[in-house]
Amino acid sequence: MLQTTDDSFDGGYFEEERSSEVVNSRIGDAADPRLKEVLSVLTKHLHNAVKEIEPTHEEWFAAIRFLTETGQMCSDWRQEYILLSDVLGVTMLVDAINHRRPSGATPNTILGPFYIEGAPEYPNGANICLDHKGEPTLVRGRVTDVDGNPVAGARIDVWQTNDDGFYDVQQKEEQPEYNLRGVFTSDANGDYWFQTVKPRFYPIPDDGPVGKLLGDLDRHPNRAAHMHFIVTAEGYDEIITHIFTPDCPYLKEDTVFGVKKDLVAEFHTVDDPAMAAQYGLPNPFLLTDWNFVLAPKPQPTSPRDPQ
Template sequence: MKPVTPFDSASSSLYFEEAHSADVVNARMAPNADARLRQVMTILVEHLHAAVKEIEPSHEEWLAAIRFLTETGQMCTDWRQEYILLSDILGVSMLVDAINHRRPSGATPNTILGPFYVANSPEYENGANICLDGKGEPLRVAGCVRDIEGRPIANAKLEVWQTNDDGFYDVQQKGIQPDSNLRGVLTSDAEGRYWFRSVKPRHYPIPSDGPVGRLLGAIGRHPNRAAHLHFIVTAPGYDSVITHIFTPDCPYRDADAVFGVKRELIAEFNKIDDPDAAERVGFSAPFWSVSWDFTLAASTQPRRAIP
């Protein structure tokens, strides 16, 4: 093995060599570059060069990688972000989220936002039915928003969205689903309580007709997300929670394509056959019911953004 000599930035920074390739690249950064950006770029270059040296790709393989990244960018639209999808299936989205949302014990954990969130969804009174297309098994969702000490949080905002029973979000089926189907914003009452009507979520595939889908197929992975409802819960003075609740009976619960399932977010869904109970919530029996409380932690100082 050829011995590796120490890198001398003063004499070697102008000339590329395999042994110290990352050092040569990083030495080109200007001394007045933003310190955080310098840190990020230094680490990225070091790990990228280390991976290339370990893989030793052929020219054809490297060009295939470039084509994949190019096609990933070309697949992006106003409502579909293929790079977010790539980050999701590699587990990076969940890792970044975990790093940025280390909360006290007992606080509701975060999970990924996903690519189909839509701001300014319709506002509903508690008890409203957010299912506009009438498809699926009726579901009642109810619970309370509390702080770490167990005190109710009044006027917390809860944004919820999910797919319909065909496995699509409304934005994926413009002109087929009603606008804002299975989306809504609710507000907790004076005792922190909320409740609404919807349909039991079902599993669905992430978009698999692009380069990310082809990559999943090539490595023998399925594209299915475990059945879930999305939530964003916010209240002044508290950290916002971006999260899901998952059904316990989904076949993809333990193999979610984007690693979004956390044990603490698996809920208990109960099937209710009592006609009187169904009538009280505006359903016909049978229907599903889930109780889910959100626990918010006091606000923390946000991390400084990279310029």
């Protein structure tokens, strides 16, 4: 319906046709302008969704129940609303909006719940796999700026699942502390390298309302196999990202939509005893060549997004 400045509209009484206009007209002058903007936009799209769906009273109440149960599933160690945001692609969308980068720079992806600060700092070449399970893998590459100049002294913080698909923090009894976590530093040429094992896919927690919804939508709860990275260097935009294995059955079906095309790596089998000996790996082994391209730190663009 046309949003005219109709004289008969006093913004007070409910009307189906201009329902969100009526609701938004109530926001008072003392409200924070950004909150007013956010709530007005949410209300407009929510009302448009309801008008398109035309829910029955029972469907509306099913939604109320779902939202309530999702909140009640949350505890100190479980955030079901973040899971909901994840499986609806909202977490990735917010991440993408906040990390638009110049072409060629390594894209961001979501942080995920398993990062911990304080992982051991290792020299290049060290092996972060402390439980000796899985396929030995060499990851190596260069950190550069967008013009291809090497960035020395960049900090590369990596973490991943073990070969059973669990992070160390999920299996404190079974896995060594800091298993498959480490911090490396790029050398004078911008190069870094380390030993690890191939990561494995894993499910998000699916025993709550969000898992039930996934099931009802005929979706599975699995994340595509990945290694997490945070790469930082003075003067550059921090990169929070993953690299993905190319042959994971869930690569095109990551349940939280974390996969971007430019983040899929190669894991080649290398049969080269000399190279294996050079890096201290068994032969054959997997090789992943992966460069990180850092964009300059963005300038602050709005008062609500200071860098």
